[in-house]
Amino acid sequence: MFTTQPSRETRRCPDQPVKTVCNDPDKSVATDQLSSDTLVYQSPYGHACCPHCKSEFDLAAAKPTFLEQAPHKDVVVYIMCPECHAGYQAGDGVARKSMSDKCFINFKLNSIDSEGAVYPWAITTMLTMELNDFDPVAAIENGHGLTSDQYFGICAGRYEVFVLLGGLRIMTAKPTTSEAA
Ligand SMILES: [Zn+2]
Numbered sequence: 001m002f003t004t005q006p007s008r009e010t011r012r013c014p015d016q017p018v019k020t021v022c023n024d025p026d027k028s029v030a031t032d033q034l035s036s037d038t039l040v041y042q043s044p045y046g047h048a049c050c051p052h053c054k055s056e057f058d059l060a061a062a063k064p065t066f067l068e069q070a071p072h073k074d075v076v077v078y079i080m081c082p083e084c085h086a087g088y089q090a091g092d093g094v095a096r097k098s099m100s101d102k103c104f105i106n107f108k109l110n111s112i113d114s115e116g117a118v119y120p121w122a123i124t125t126m127l128t129m130e131l132n133d134f135d136p137v138a139a140i141e142n143g144h145g146l147t148s149d150q151y152f153g154i155c156a157g158r159y160e161v162f163v164l165l166g167g168l169r170i171m172t173a174k175p176t177t178s179e180a181a
Helices: 082-090 093-108 126-131 136-142 146-156
Strands: 045-050 055-058 066-069 075-078 123-125 158-163 169-173
Touching: 045 126, 066 093, 075 093, 075 126, 082 093, 123 126, 123 136, 126 146, 126 158, 146 158
Parallel strands: none
Antiparallel strands: 045 055, 066 075, 075 123, 158 169
């Protein structure tokens, strides 16, 4: 579905460094050690960390690498850095599975760097992408902007999002005709 989106190549800023290592990838702690005052690693605007190799990269020209169906019916969108993305595209099924498995481990188990900060992963969801016109920079930087009730309501099919001319979005409750299960 992303193939129909216009290219964002022209928005890439040539002056920005594309690749710096976010932090020591070998010293991570489990996400259950997260506390309310956990630091978030500060990456420059429009940059995020590759869920595969943890290097920081510019999202402006990035494309989603692979998708994962989430239990709450949204779809998780993983965006790898240009090098890993190209490797994934060129890889066979085994190589791709190995790369996606590493992303799952980084994202779900090793999300904290050696200094206790949360990695700004280049990971979003399909609903968030949709709400941001499929612009990965906007999706990562802005998020979905919904309350958790609204977010899970849309995922559960209780609301629908309509995009009007000019980009205005409205949510309407879906008719509950299929409640009898
Ligand atoms: Zn990478």
